[in-house]
Amino acid sequence: MGMAKRITENISWVGKTDWELKMFHGNELSTRRGSSYNAYLLRGASKTVLIDTVWGPYDREFVARLKQEIDLGQIDAVIMQHNESDHSGALVELMRAIPDTPIYCTAKGEAIIRGHYHQDWNFVKVKTGDKLDLGGGESLTFIEAPMLHWPDTMFSYYDGCGGILFSNDGFGQHYASESLFNDEVPEAEMMAEAEKYYANILAPFCPMVTRKVKEILAMNLPIALICPSHGVIWRKDLEKIIEKYILWADAYAENQVTIVYDTMWNSTRLMAEAIARGITSAAHGTAVKLFNAAKEDKNDILTEIFHSRAVIVGSPTINNGYSYAIAGLMEMVRGMKLKKKVGAVFGSYGWSGEAVKQLSALLTEAGITVVDEGIRTLWVPDEAALAACEEYGRGFAGKLQ
Numbered sequence: 001m002g003m004a005k006r007i008t009e010n011i012s013w014v015g016k017t018d019w020e021l022k023m024f025h026g027n028e029l030s031t032r033r034g035s036s037y038n039a040y041l042l043r044g045a046s047k048t049v050l051i052d053t054v055w056g057p058y059d060r061e062f063v064a065r066l067k068q069e070i071d072l073g074q075i076d077a078v079i080m081q082h083n084e085s086d087h088s089g090a091l092v093e094l095m096r097a098i099p100d101t102p103i104y105c106t107a108k109g110e111a112i113i114r115g116h117y118h119q120d121w122n123f124v125k126v127k128t129g130d131k132l133d134l135g136g137g138e139s140l141t142f143i144e145a146p147m148l149h150w151p152d153t154m155f156s157y158y159d160g161c162g163g164i165l166f167s168n169d170g171f172g173q174h175y176a177s178e179s180l181f182n183d184e185v186p187e188a189e190m191m192a193e194a195e196k197y198y199a200n201i202l203a204p205f206c207p208m209v210t211r212k213v214k215e216i217l218a219m220n221l222p223i224a225l226i227c228p229s230h231g232v233i234w235r236k237d238l239e240k241i242i243e244k245y246i247l248w249a250d251a252y253a254e255n256q257v258t259i260v261y262d263t264m265w266n267s268t269r270l271m272a273e274a275i276a277r278g279i280t281s282a283a284h285g286t287a288v289k290l291f292n293a294a295k296e297d298k299n300d301i302l303t304e305i306f307h308s309r310a311v312i313v314g315s316p317t318i319n320n321g322y323s324y325a326i327a328g329l330m331e332m333v334r335g336m337k338l339k340k341k342v343g344a345v346f347g348s349y350g351w352s353g354e355a356v357k358q359l360s361a362l363l364t365e366a367g368i369t370v371v372d373e374g375i376r377t378l379w380v381p382d383e384a385a386l387a388a389c390e391e392y393g394r395g396f397a398g399k400l401q
């Protein structure tokens with residue numbers, strides 16, 4: 001998107017769509033469909049506010065485009081809902097032009113902005129329930145949302161235009177689009193990105209998500225639009241994404257088993273495939289998916305694990321341990337704080353064969369209930385070994401019932 005885009009009579013999208021973004025959080029999160037950094041300009045009857053900014057590399061472009069939309073001196077307040085660099089990165093460039101303009105944020109937000117930019121700007125600290133009067137009987141109400149997903153996060157509710165919830169990272173998707181609204185993009189691919197976003201960013205904070213969604217629903221506020229800080233704005237069927245958040249935050253699991261493995265000379269892959277055959281033969285209707293951790297996108301694998309009721313992890317034993325790819329992936333799984341999932345372990349080995357036991361410990365540490373001691377194969381699995389793996393898969397399926 002180049003220029004500002006009109007959302008309502010008095011609200012414009014003034015963010016940046018980043019079609020080129022392929023990795024986010026350094027190298028931690030793949031964003032294969034790009035993303036956007038959504039900023040909003042809200043013109044009330046007597047006050048105009050800017051809600052969030054964009055990532056630093058786009059700061060000059062952002063401020064230049066904002067100047068085309070409004071004389072910056074007419075901005076009465078900057079609302080910083082969350083101050084990770086992708087939203088606060090343009091503050092320095094913006095505040096150079098309007099250094100005395102108040103910045104509304106939480107107490108944690110002020111600390112984070114100061115920690116990032118080392119500037120003594122005009123901070124106005126807000127808490128849940130605080131309002132900013134926009135004139136004409138309308139206001140912006142702040143709702144703290146700590147750990148969704150940073151301690152400084154807050155939402156802002158505008159009571160004009162039928163009610164608009166500015167939700168920052170909440171309900172976001174790393175999804176670049178020239179369209180602004182959810183009803184203007186292919187639903188399946190956008191929802192897949194919404195789930196990937198939740199699994200990779202918000203999953204560790206599920207209890208806070210549940211609390212916050214319930215708190216907002218209990219307010220019985222009219223909400224016509226949910227405007228997140230990434231991806232498209234929710235305009236149609238808002239209940240769908242709200243229901244998904246309630247579902248995703250509560251030990252989410254579809255009827256799927258995800259098998260993740262690494263392999264050096266294909267022995268562990270052959271085991272994975274045999275285990276999958278066994279599960280499929282015994283658990284009709286269960287989706288079984290296999291991923292080589294060294295070859296597949298790690299964040300897509302994490303999303304599949306998040307989506308599953310069970311995860312089976314395999315690695316050959318190498319240097320008395322498990323593989324590099326599995327090690328990295330399992331560290332990420334540990335961080336997701338998954339609930340109520342079951343797991344199992346397997347792997348091939350040549351002499352010492354410690355990996356399977358170690359993988360079991362990793363799964364346990366990640367909060368996944370390991371059903372048994374797993375299965376190992378010495379050297380390359382022969383027909384009997386593969387039959388044993390199939391049988392192991394059937395047994396695992398039985399434990400899913």
Ligand code: FEO
Pocket residue numbers: 082084085086087149150169229230
């Ligand atoms: Fe989109 Fe947590 O920043």
